[in-house]
Amino acid sequence: MSNFLSKKLLSLNLNRKNKATSLANYKPFIIFEKLIFISGQLPFEDNKLKFAGKIDTELSDEEVKQSVYLSTNNLLWNLNDAIDKFKINRIKCINLKGYFNCTENFNNHSVLLDFSSNLLIKVFGETDGSHSRSVIGVNSLPKGSPIEIDGIFGILD
Amino acid sequence: MSNFLSKKLLSLNLNRKNKATSLANYKPFIIFEKLIFISGQLPFEDNKLKFAGKIDTELSDEEVKQSVYLSTNNLLWNLNDAIDKFKINRIKCINLKGYFNCTENFNNHSVLLDFSSNLLIKVFGETDGSHSRSVIGVNSLPKGSPIEIDGIFGILD
């Protein structure tokens, strides 16, 4: 199916082929009343984790950037499925959480999560795309992923 | 008091005696409009932390599994208190967050959190029990706990 979000994502070359299925016994999204909760997303591409390792010692800057993009892409395509299923016309980005698998010396979390925040604003525009967020450094993530991102979105219409 | 959840929990041998009181100055749950937020739950039994240590080096597989079950059990009994207090008849599981105290080499988070997710689905059924979730590895938790789990639930009726 095609909707306002899938059209926008494809126009930005954010391709659905990257979307991952759930790793385990949970749903990619849950809608309750006007809130959409998206599960933690990893940098999967074609159902495989594309990057693994610590972001400040084992991955290049470019690989880290791609990891943030892929995780955000998966977040957006899961959101697109929610939009399709419930015939949603307009979304407000509410909250993003970024978890970075890094060493204890890493301190550049905010700059890296901006690759995700900037993309959300590009997709939804400043008014609907702007959001609150938190970002933390963690010592491990599922399957050795460098990045995990989850989010909460609101149904405006 | 007895309600649909306490009956189900007792039928699954999930015993209330395991429920922990709050460690500090916070509430085990807060209800706001149709949302129920449950505070982070540790593997307490009889008001004592039953397991402590890193899940991949200091605890056996069985101890880790029991830690996930106990934390989930405490989550469910706190939810039961909310149900009792506000005479709730039906719950939707919305979101689960799992925090695992582990080394940086651990990467099996998803499989372990399934012990919690599977239990929620067993208790509430597939429709109401399925949920979104995120899981991360952290370097420490309160009192050296191996596991912490919190959750958001919705009131359907």
Added chain:
Amino acid sequence: MSNFLSKKLLSLNLNRKNKATSLANYKPFIIFEKLIFISGQLPFEDNKLKFAGKIDTELSDEEVKQSVYLSTNNLLWNLNDAIDKFKINRIKCINLKGYFNCTENFNNHSVLLDFSSNLLIKVFGETDGSHSRSVIGVNSLPKGSPIEIDGIFGILD
């Protein structure tokens, strides 16, 4: 502008000058329906991170305590901006998340986050100020901050 919260904060010597601007491309708060999400707050004072380092090895007890106070202060002044902007008369504290940058041996998270929880209850009173929460130890935070705190609040009136 002056409202019930700013008056209370100033009466407790919680001074607005400490409030930090956002580090990157996100909003300090988002309101959606009756919920207010506040972004992760660091111990900024006069737009500079006042403390950096691991809480159990690189900061004194007093510095850690001040870090929790400053982060909570910033949370409260961002909440105050939301209250001003949307002419809110009454707030319910719902959920707090505390992220502590510490070593893997640290286990005193709950006691430290009480500096934040106690302050919320002092500001809003027991009924509106009490909240659910989770606290975890992480291996790094943005800019080397020792503490990050975010929160969800509800609009009662």
